[in-house]
Amino acid sequence: MKKQIVLLAALLLPVGVVADGKVETEYRQAVMKSIGGHMVSMGTILKNRVHFEDLALHARGLAALAEVAPNVFPDGSQTEKSKSLDSVWEDPEGFKAAMDKFVSAAQDMSAAAESGDMSRVGPAIQALGGSCKGCHDDYKAE
Ligand code: HEC
Structure with missing residues (x-):
């Protein structure tokens, strides 16, 4: 019960007021892990020829996460636990180019999986x- 009250209180706080580096790192890593989960799922499906019917779902999930990925590297979110290199913030143009490439590749993969055309997948x-x-x-x- 107490836990629920704390959670409720947290939900009532205004969003995005404090940029907490530790929380941002945690969120970034969780988003990356989810992206990784979809990627591993798709690899398992394609390699072992199982659960083909789930391929498009994972591709869509990954493409949806790719939409938030550019927002999980805010300034001030570099912390000890972060495995991001300083180059993320020191080379914003290069980083954005790598991010754009990923976002468009995720969309292409989603379209390919949706089409069911294995020669595109x-x-x-x-x-x-x-x-x-x-x-x-x-x-x-590393
Ligand atoms: C534009 C840059 C970028 C792209 C594209 C990107 N990543 Fe990442 N990823 C990072 C960075 C930076 C980190 C380290 C995050 C941190 O610890 O602050 C990371 C961390 C991770 C982690 C470790 C998460 C954890 O802490 O356990 C996984 C897994 C991962 N990425 C998977 C993927 C997969 C799979 C893809 C492609 C489908 C991908 N990433 C695309 C930059 C990227």
Whole structure:
């Protein structure tokens, strides 16, 4: 009960008043993990030829998360627990280019999965995976 009251109180607080770096890092990592979850799910489906009917759902989920991804790196959100490199904030143009590439690759993958045309799905997921790596190589610590 107490927990519920605390949660309710938290919900009543105005949104976005304090940019708390720790919370921003936590949220960013959770969003990335969700993106990773969809990616691993799609890889498992394609590699093992199981649950094909779920492919488009994961592709849509990932594309939806790609819409919020550009917003999870606000200024002041670099913390000790963060694996983001300083280059995220020091090279905003390069970072934005990597992000744009990912967002469009996620949309392409969603369209390909939706179409059910497997000759489109292969290249689309490869491009999508390449866009993760393209950003991680330059902007994420190991
Ligand atoms: C534009 C840059 C960018 C793109 C694109 C990107 N990532 Fe990330 N990702 C990061 C950064 C930076 C971090 C480190 C976040 C932190 O700890 O502050 C990260 C962290 C992660 C993590 C670790 C989360 C955790 O803390 O456990 C996973 C998993 C992940 N990304 C998966 C993916 C996948 C899968 C894709 C592509 C489908 C992707 N990312 C695309 C920048 C990106």
